[in-house]
Amino acid sequence: DTGVSQNPRHKIxxxxxxxxxxxxxxxxxxRLYWYRQTLGQGPEFLTYFQNEAQLEKSRLLSDRFSAxxxxxxxxxxxxxxxxxxxxxxxxxxxxxxxxxxxDTQYFGPGTRLTVL
Amino acid sequence: xxxxxxxxxxxxxxxxxxxIINCAYENTxxxxxxxxxxxxxxxxxxxxxIRPDVSEKKEGRFTISFNKSAKQFSLHIMDSxxxxxxxxxxxxxxxxxxxxxxxxxxxxxxxx
Numbered sequence: 423d424t425g426v427s428q429n430p431r432h433k434i435x436x437x438x439x440x441x442x443x444x445x446x447x448x449x450x451x452x453r454l455y456w457y458r459q460t461l462g463q464g465p466e467f468l469t470y471f472q473n474e475a476q477l478e479k480s481r482l483l484s485d486r487f488s489a490x491x492x493x494x495x496x497x498x499x500x501x502x503x504x505x506x507x508x509x510x511x512x513x514x515x516x517x518x519x520x521x522x523x524x525d526t527q528y529f530g531p532g533t534r535l536t537v538l
Numbered sequence: 539x540x541x542x543x544x545x546x547x548x549x550x551x552x553x554x555x556x557x558i559i560n561c562a563y564e565n566t567x568x569x570x571x572x573x574x575x576x577x578x579x580x581x582x583x584x585x586x587x588i589r590p591d592v593s594e595k596k597e598g599r600f601t602i603s604f605n606k607s608a609k610q611f612s613l614h615i616m617d618s619x620x621x622x623x624x625x626x627x628x629x630x631x632x633x634x635x636x637x638x639x640x641x642x643x644x645x646x647x648x649x650x
Contacts, residue, residue: 426581453636464542464627464640465582478637513581517636526572527638529581 424448426530428514434536435504442500443533447516454497455515455527456489458482465513465529471497472519504537511535541565542630544641551648557615559644561628564609568630572638573602573613576625585626586613618648 427446435441447454452473457465468487469479473494483489486504491497501508511532517525543562551557561571572587588595588602588611595602601614615622625645629638 428581455636455638457638462642464629464643465638466640467637470636480637515581525636526584526587527636528584529574531579531581534579 426514426516426528428512428530428533430533431531432534432536434538436538437504437506439504440500440502441504441535442498443512443514443535445497445499445514445516445530447496447514448518448528451516451518451528452494453517453519453525453527454491455517456497456499457513457515457529459511459513459532460509468499501535504535506537509535509537540642541639542628542641544628544644546644547642548645549647551615551618551646553618553620553648553650555618555648557618557622557646557648558612559626559628559646560610560612561641562608562610563630563639565630565632565639566609567632567635568639569633570631571602571604571611572629573600574627574629574640576627576643582627615646618646620648620650622646623648 455470456468459465471491486502513532515527515529517527573585574582576582599616604611625643629640
């Protein structure tokens with residue numbers, strides 16, 4: 423399967439714990455995005471990378487959230503001191519930037535986080 | 539604020555019928571309008587997308603109609619099948635800004 427993969431698929435944690443999610447994009451894609459989706463809502467943009475550079479962060483991304491893409495390939499999203507409001511599906515997407523036109527974003531299956 | 543608004547919230551269609559979902563936007567800088575399909579527990583999958591230089595795009599049973607002056611676009615699913623039962627999201631993004639703004643989604647149920 424050459425699509426976007428995410429691990430773990432499900433994570434249950436207690437409030438106050440730290441969690442880390444991983445995303446592996448489609449291999450030749452240079453852009454990687456993180457979105458968050460709560461029940462009954464569309465995905466909301468969190469942040470995106472072009473290669474290893476984090477180019478944009480939403481104000482939804484509080485200082486408890488950090489994302490990295492150290493070698494321009496896979497990415498991790500860490501949430502520190504989790505809160506019940508962090509419970510959501512965390513989606514990763516990737517795209518190939520072709521200079522000027524808007525890229526098509528392909529989504530992974532998501533990581534569902536439940537904070538107890 | 540919701541940059542992209544979808545209607546109706548949910549839709550029940552008989553097998554073989556046409557499902558129509560509408561989307562409206564405000565930001566005139568948007569120049570890319572995709573529709574995504576999502577099944578429970580899965581990530582969104584791109585169905586079809588359109589840019590404002592055309593008014594209609596068709597791929598198989600799926601058609602996007604785009605009305606630039608009204609700032610609206612819609613998804614038509616022809617010959618709806620039970621396997622089309624899913625949540626459909628419209629989205630939009632602007633040139634030079636790759637974040638997708640999604641609508642809240644429409645749940646479509648196709649009954650046999």
